[in-house]
Amino acid sequence: MTPTISCTDLEVTLPGASGAVNILAGVNLSVAKAEFVSILGTSGSGKTTLLRVLGGLLPATGGEVRCDGTPIQGPPDGVVTVFQDYAHSLLPWRTVRRNVALGIEARLGRAERDERVDEALTMVGLLERADEYPWRLSGGMQQRVQIARALATRPRVLLMDEPFGALDAMTKASLQDQLQQVQSLTETTIVFVTHDVEEAVYLSDRLVVLNGSPADIGLTLDIPLPRPRHQISTKERADYLELRHRVYEALGHTVGEPARG
Amino acid sequence: MTPTISCTDLEVTLPGASGAVNILAGVNLSVAKAEFVSILGTSGSGKTTLLRVLGGLLPATGGEVRCDGTPIQGPPDGVVTVFQDYAHSLLPWRTVRRNVALGIEARLGRAERDERVDEALTMVGLLERADEYPWRLSGGMQQRVQIARALATRPRVLLMDEPFGALDAMTKASLQDQLQQVQSLTETTIVFVTHDVEEAVYLSDRLVVLNGSPADIGLTLDIPLPRPRHQISTKERADYLELRHRVYEALGHTVGEPARG
Amino acid sequence: MKAKKERGGTPIRGLLPLVALLVIWELVGDPASPYFPPPSTWIDGIQPLIDADKLLPAIGQTSLTFVLGLAIATALGAIVGTLVGASRSVDRALSPSLEFLRALPAASLVPVAALVLGYTTQMKLVVVVLPATWPILLTCRTARRTLSPVLLDTPRTLGLSTWHRTTKILTPALTPAVLLGVRVAAPLALIITLLVEIVTRVNGLGAALGAAQAGFLSAQVYGLLTIAGILGFAVNWIVTRAETSVSRRMRGTV
Amino acid sequence: MNRPVARRINVLGAAVFVLALGLWELLVRTSILDFAYLPPPTVVAQGLGELVSSGELGEALGHTLFAALSGWALAALAGVAAGSVLGLVRPVWMYSMASLEALRALPIVAFVPVAVLLFGFSVQTEIMVAFYAALWPILLNTISGMRTEPRMLESGAVLRLSRAAVLWKIRLPGATAMIVVGLRLGLSVSLVLTLVAEMVGNPAGLGFLLVEKGQALQPGQMFAAVFVIGVTGIILNALVMGAARLAFRGQMASSGEVSS
Amino acid sequence: GGQDAASDDGDPRTLRIAHNSNAAALPVQVAMAEGIFDKHDLKVEFTKVENIGTLPGTLGRSFDIALSVPTTVISAAQQGIPVTQVSGATLDVEDNPTGFVIGSKTSGVTDIKQLAGKTLGVLTETGTTHVATKAWLKQEGVDPASVNIVQVDGPAQADQLAAGRIDAVETVMPFATSVLADDNAVNLGDPYLKLAPELSAILWISRQDWASSNAEVIADFQAALDEAAEFIAGNDDKARQVLKEYTGLPDPAIKAAVLPTYTTEVRPQDMEIWLDAMREADGFDGDVDLNALVASQG
Numbered sequence A, B: 001m002t003p004t005i006s007c008t009d010l011e012v013t014l015p016g017a018s019g020a021v022n023i024l025a026g027v028n029l030s031v032a033k034a035e036f037v038s039i040l041g042t043s044g045s046g047k048t049t050l051l052r053v054l055g056g057l058l059p060a061t062g063g064e065v066r067c068d069g070t071p072i073q074g075p076p077d078g079v080v081t082v083f084q085d086y087a088h089s090l091l092p093w094r095t096v097r098r099n100v101a102l103g104i105e106a107r108l109g110r111a112e113r114d115e116r117v118d119e120a121l122t123m124v125g126l127l128e129r130a131d132e133y134p135w136r137l138s139g140g141m142q143q144r145v146q147i148a149r150a151l152a153t154r155p156r157v158l159l160m161d162e163p164f165g166a167l168d169a170m171t172k173a174s175l176q177d178q179l180q181q182v183q184s185l186t187e188t189t190i191v192f193v194t195h196d197v198e199e200a201v202y203l204s205d206r207l208v209v210l211n212g213s214p215a216d217i218g219l220t221l222d223i224p225l226p227r228p229r230h231q232i233s234t235k236e237r238a239d240y241l242e243l244r245h246r247v248y249e250a251l252g253h254t255v256g257e258p259a260r261g
Numbered sequence C: 001m002k003a004k005k006e007r008g009g010t011p012i013r014g015l016l017p018l019v020a021l022l023v024i025w026e027l028v029g030d031p032a033s034p035y036f037p038p039p040s041t042w043i044d045g046i047q048p049l050i051d052a053d054k055l056l057p058a059i060g061q062t063s064l065t066f067v068l069g070l071a072i073a074t075a076l077g078a079i080v081g082t083l084v085g086a087s088r089s090v091d092r093a094l095s096p097s098l099e100f101l102r103a104l105p106a107a108s109l110v111p112v113a114a115l116v117l118g119y120t121t122q123m124k125l126v127v128v129v130l131p132a133t134w135p136i137l138l139t140c141r142t143a144r145r146t147l148s149p150v151l152l153d154t155p156r157t158l159g160l161s162t163w164h165r166t167t168k169i170l171t172p173a174l175t176p177a178v179l180l181g182v183r184v185a186a187p188l189a190l191i192i193t194l195l196v197e198i199v200t201r202v203n204g205l206g207a208a209l210g211a212a213q214a215g216f217l218s219a220q221v222y223g224l225l226t227i228a229g230i231l232g233f234a235v236n237w238i239v240t241r242a243e244t245s246v247s248r249r250m251r252g253t254v
Numbered sequence D: 001m002n003r004p005v006a007r008r009i010n011v012l013g014a015a016v017f018v019l020a021l022g023l024w025e026l027l028v029r030t031s032i033l034d035f036a037y038l039p040p041p042t043v044v045a046q047g048l049g050e051l052v053s054s055g056e057l058g059e060a061l062g063h064t065l066f067a068a069l070s071g072w073a074l075a076a077l078a079g080v081a082a083g084s085v086l087g088l089v090r091p092v093w094m095y096s097m098a099s100l101e102a103l104r105a106l107p108i109v110a111f112v113p114v115a116v117l118l119f120g121f122s123v124q125t126e127i128m129v130a131f132y133a134a135l136w137p138i139l140l141n142t143i144s145g146m147r148t149e150p151r152m153l154e155s156g157a158v159l160r161l162s163r164a165a166v167l168w169k170i171r172l173p174g175a176t177a178m179i180v181v182g183l184r185l186g187l188s189v190s191l192v193l194t195l196v197a198e199m200v201g202n203p204a205g206l207g208f209l210l211v212e213k214g215q216a217l218q219p220g221q222m223f224a225a226v227f228v229i230g231v232t233g234i235i236l237n238a239l240v241m242g243a244a245r246l247a248f249r250g251q252m253a254s255s256g257e258v259s260s
Numbered sequence E: 001g002g003q004d005a006a007s008d009d010g011d012p013r014t015l016r017i018a019h020n021s022n023a024a025a026l027p028v029q030v031a032m033a034e035g036i037f038d039k040h041d042l043k044v045e046f047t048k049v050e051n052i053g054t055l056p057g058t059l060g061r062s063f064d065i066a067l068s069v070p071t072t073v074i075s076a077a078q079q080g081i082p083v084t085q086v087s088g089a090t091l092d093v094e095d096n097p098t099g100f101v102i103g104s105k106t107s108g109v110t111d112i113k114q115l116a117g118k119t120l121g122v123l124t125e126t127g128t129t130h131v132a133t134k135a136w137l138k139q140e141g142v143d144p145a146s147v148n149i150v151q152v153d154g155p156a157q158a159d160q161l162a163a164g165r166i167d168a169v170e171t172v173m174p175f176a177t178s179v180l181a182d183d184n185a186v187n188l189g190d191p192y193l194k195l196a197p198e199l200s201a202i203l204w205i206s207r208q209d210w211a212s213s214n215a216e217v218i219a220d221f222q223a224a225l226d227e228a229a230e231f232i233a234g235n236d237d238k239a240r241q242v243l244k245e246y247t248g249l250p251d252p253a254i255k256a257a258v259l260p261t262y263t264t265e266v267r268p269q270d271m272e273i274w275l276d277a278m279r280e281a282d283g284f285d286g287d288v289d290l291n292a293l294v295a296s297q298g
């Protein structure tokens, strides 16, 4: 089966203070339909860059990027990116509701649009703030508005860049589970950048770690935990703990793994 | 002893889509010199708002805010805020080095300034990116530049709003320990907003949870763990695990506490 | 930090210094001065034009050229400015030619434009649009360049069509810049309109102004200048108001 | 070392420009455009040669540049200073902006004869006109540029920057991109209106040369003067941009005016 | 301005003179070139100003003597600018006209009467030529208001008429030559001569106070111009060389130029004709003391 999204020998060079800098080199990744892949890596390793290339927002300097087998030229249909820089990605002149409607208002009738927007806002817990302007919301709220906007489009592929980074543990857990549920219902393919190892292990089918400079994929780890997963029971499983341990190790983490007994 | 920073019966009202909204009501908090206090709370509960009031950036609608016993009018000397919104708080036309120098260049000579900047950049691991513009950095790097800028001023009081939110676990752990060390050396008073319960428990002398709408302080918890703390040994202590457990509970978290055995 | 309560536009009380200046002029001015007649004589100065039913049509013709010229310049400047701001190669290709055109003196273009279009309102428009476009174009170009890349990526990743990207993202995001450009361009457009009218005497306030100047009717000259000034002020005021209200909607601040 | 210099030269832009000139020549040669008043580029080039060899061009250009640049430089100082004050001090803005808007709306061309009365046939008249014309774009762009991102101002407040330092280190640098736009606009209007002042007022410089050559039935020389004016516009603008890139590296880079 | 005031106190025998590229000013230029002014103990500082309409206001500040036309002098005087004529410049006579109204076969204007409803290009709407043309139109029974007026700069006139953008044009030398060079152009006549068989349409002016305190200088100025006019009559080649130098006209135009008839005579009767024409054709209703305009005569 052709992968939903894939890159081969990907190379990306970006301008820097002292000439061009090679950010990614020889990155090979292919994500199958309905797969959930997490990307980890230290700050500045190139996760955002990789996601931008997969989303068709940044042309690769070398190598190939394909979506459903065809080379990518600009963002393919149904592939939606959730940006790390949520503050800049919301339109300040639109209310929350109209920000969420942005991706669907052109193709859907009024009734269906409203329904989808309400549904998405309910999911992220912001329905009662629908008529507020985004710059009157807290950071975490803005981040959730952006997630709602992506979900409202019912994307085939979701590329998410630290989407829950500004959320408290409870809100985060609730959104993790919502995301799982959406995925299982709609078979969305998800590529997910995060710094939270537990989150990555809990959500993913597979997990890759970017490292080096220029970065490539250092570790690929399958997460064969059964689905559906539960915040309590899954995280209590021995294989979950074992996987988590391996990721921490791969990240060079001597300490991060919270005590196990 | 007068607290370094304190608020009594603090009330804050902000404009909203349908009239003024009461964000904080009856918040009482006082932080002693060299104390490390963490603030937790769900997304949108008012942590940033509280920090802005303590930092003199937002006038309180009611109640009193004092720094060293005198009422606050604008940011007091030596009180530095690290913003959640790092992307907007760096000056895009200055290189990383000159951004970090912003707070000290007027009062320090060239040599000392350079030394402090280099020291701060080394601390956050960005010395070799010193001549880059901030908009060419990754999100986590920008966040670290802002931290370096604050540290370079050697503040008496540091108000930090999710300062490590965009960092991977390893970078975060390293910065946590640097921060601890700085604090123990300079007796800096720190108020620290975070979503990461482990981080809060690991770093703090005291921890408060904001909740309700309008929000006030729901839980105050002293963290009498011995200092200096260590990423491994401290987190293996039974009292650490116990404290962590209590915080999770206070946050209404039924699940978040990663399995303990 | 404090929310500023301003109803938008420029407060009228800001006219105080100007009013003071005029009052001083009136008090110390010599009513018989052939060069600087005091304000009270200005109305008498334009009375003959009112009596001859020439003033209103002249105002109408000048307003038409001025407003239409400004409108065309706005559309042109916004579109070309956005294109040039978006693409470095378009910028490099067009910049020298545009720089060249905008520096050309309107008066020497009039005969050329008249050869093609005759002594018509269209001819006036062409000569007015050329320099008036520039401020809008340049302001819009810079604004387009400084837009956050994430803001520009947003409509792309949501699969918005080019049309929707333009109407929903670019237009609202660039409107404040375009309006600022219009504020700069408006007096320029008025100046050039009057200049063309003075040079060709085709019609409008400029034609009357030219005639009054040639006849040394200084009170009439000041009267006509005041009318032209009011016209420009009115357009400025409307544009400023629009700019303020747009900025407020954009960011909630003035 | 050679490559960047070569890259600075705008080959594409020059090509478009030359192409337009070629088209014009072609239209005249094929008699599609056939006017004594509008000569083809080759005749204009010939006129240019005549003006250069007679020395008229150099002198006129020098005069015009002196007047336009003096007026512009004064306007830059006054515009940025007044713009900062108006942008920052609310009461000043409130009690004077409308007057400025009204003054700004006054058609300066019509005042050239008045300026001639006040200052006589002198270069001061031209400088006044150039100053007046260039002031407004610089002023408005400065005022508008003073709307700084609030978080940056808060950063300044938090780091205890003095008011002067906030202006000097945050507000003005943040407004630089806008101010440079104002300076560029101001430069071209000051040039254009210096020419107008020379055409209808002080008989000197390129503006007068243009009129004089027109009256002398020398369209080749007249359009050569027009051509020189246009090229002067290009060069002045390139100089301003070059200077801005040198002086304000960071601002120009962050507003996309410096490639790579 | 300060520097003007300084010149005011200067030597009264140093004349600051302004005029345009008009052939009417040739005697001044010849007098300068041939040392005739020196002979009369006059020094001349010359400034070329193409738009002579603004000159009355600058007299006494920037200039002492300037070239002007009767309509300008009358309007300026009526508005309280104290100007006066110090010398004649040229005289229009039947066999040497300087004003032209030119129609075109293509536009169908071959007679002044056909101008009704047509577009006429003029040099200046308020200038002498146009006042004279309006008077002429009235004489011919055509309402001047029925003629559509646009201002067309001299150099562009030939093209505009040939291209049909205007139907007729009102002009002076040297532009008339190039307008008439077109095969379709038709000369309709000299509008000045419709006012009087002999008329002065261009002259030298100064401020009244300057004129009354410098009568001797003015007499010397006139004498110098008369001598220059004689020189011109006798030295055509040299005179045309001077003409070429200060007008910058191309050689063919210099060769083809018909030099006007020069005079230094101050003609009060002509001023009266112009005032009447302005009253009649232009609706001019000012009160002008004609004596003051020519008071320096003496």
Ligand SMILES: Nc1ncnc2c1ncn2[C@@H]1O[C@H](COP(=O)(O)OP(=O)(O)OP(=O)(O)O)[C@@H](O)[C@H]1O
Pocket (backbone or CB within 6 Å): A014, A015, A016, A023, A041, A042, A043, A044, A045, A046, A047, A048, A049, A050, A084, B135, B136, B137, B138, B139, B140, B141, B166, B167, B168
């Ligand atoms: N616009 C840009 N221009 C030039 N270089 C850039 C740009 N954006 C990012 N970089 C550089 O590319 C590298 C990777 O950045 P990227 O944003 O992909 O990192 P990241 O893995 O997402 O980091 P983080 O976790 O901190 O967000 C960094 O060294 C950064 O400095």
Ligand SMILES: Nc1ncnc2c1ncn2[C@@H]1O[C@H](COP(=O)(O)OP(=O)(O)OP(=O)(O)O)[C@@H](O)[C@H]1O
Pocket (backbone or CB within 6 Å): A135, A136, A137, A138, A139, A140, A141, A166, A167, A168, B014, B015, B016, B023, B041, B042, B043, B044, B045, B046, B047, B048, B049, B050, B084
């Ligand atoms: N500028 C503003 N104007 C009006 N209301 C605001 C503004 N900023 C924040 N609020 C509101 O105040 C409340 C608290 O916001 P605050 O930013 O303090 O939350 P927070 O606890 O920091 O949340 P997060 O963890 O998501 O950053 C929210 O309901 C928000 O909508």
Ligand SMILES: [Mg+2]
Pocket (backbone or CB within 6 Å): A047, A048, A049, A084, A161, B138, B139, B140
């Ligand atoms: Mg990133």
Ligand SMILES: [Mg+2]
Pocket (backbone or CB within 6 Å): A138, A139, A140, B047, B048, B049, B084, B161
């Ligand atoms: Mg917050």
